[in-house]
Amino acid sequence: MSASPVPGAAPAPGLGRDLIALTKPRIISLLLVTTAAPMYAAGSPSIWTVLLVMLGGYLMAGGANAVNMYLDRDIDDIMARTRLRPIPSGRMSPQQVLAFGVACAAAATWMLAFFVNVLTAALALAGFYFYVFIYTRWLKRSSPQNIVIGGAAGAFPPLVGWAAVTGSLDIVALTLFLIVFYWTPPHFWALALMKQVDYGRAGVPMAPLVWGERETMYQMLWYTVILLVLTALPWWVGAFGLLYLASAIILGALLLGGILQMLRAARAGTPWSGPAWWVYKYSLLYLALLFVAMAVDRALAR
């Protein structure tokens, strides 16, 4: 694939760096945690299986992110936080980005189907299609439920990890899917609360723009309540032990506390952006630590 600079482009930081930027590596790192940890929770995979699934998962998610940047190229130029991406800055053409994204997804599908199993490849590909077509193409610009339903795309990695080890799905895998699903709205709405101007300018109907700030914060609270209940369910069915349960309770209480603090500040009419930032950042750590706790719990129980 040729990636010669587009005429009039901004100074190039290097093709390699741009290709990596297209995959959004910082976001993928959390997806990889929610893929790898369920693998160790489900069984005792070989290091090669784990590495293959990590590589396949990175390529699939990276491909989806690149196609997302292709489809969103018109609004990426409007929003301050996306203006420096390879397409809006003119360093890569839209066709190059689309080709890269599709190639990544195709390579990931082949790799996962050939070296792991077909169910794993099918689930990873379903996540790709969900992200590209349901979230980016359909919901992102038409519904405040964009993050809720679109969040299902980010919930596929635990299914991928589980299927890679067991070759099937069960209630624990479904619960892990729902945990990520219900975690997504509080996480992204914390960001949306702080980036309302950007989203409004780009015409993306994020919840704060449609429901208002206060209602969005309450919705974050309700989703978090369900999330915390769901995190206890694997313990209740006996899949994980007390170490996991204690971790889930402590980590969840901190998340709930952050959201309540943000709500209290909003209700008192005092600045709430500090607590909102904290919720956004902590929710990333929350999900990573929760999934690590699952793997550690199972490793110690074996």
Add this chain to the structure above:
Amino acid sequence: MLMSVAVYDTLFWVAVAACAVAQLFILKAVFFPAPPPMAGPAADGRAAGRLRAPSRPLEMAWVVLPVIALVAVFVWAWQLRHASDGAPSRVSISAVLS
């Protein structure tokens, strides 16, 4: 940790009740929405024609969909635990994974 079946069941129903209350508030926001913000980026976006009003029937469908998954997972969990009634109060991991 060994607990009686009654304690496990009570915890389950408390969890279901908490989810039901939270889910009702989630549904209420879509079925009986508050008026949109009259000032700030939302109002600016609407005035400039950038923010379209979402389709109400679709919004309702989207918000009901996760409830179905949630109910399914609770029913499945209950059946799994009570499939081995009379057995030890803690379901083994092998039973879950098989």
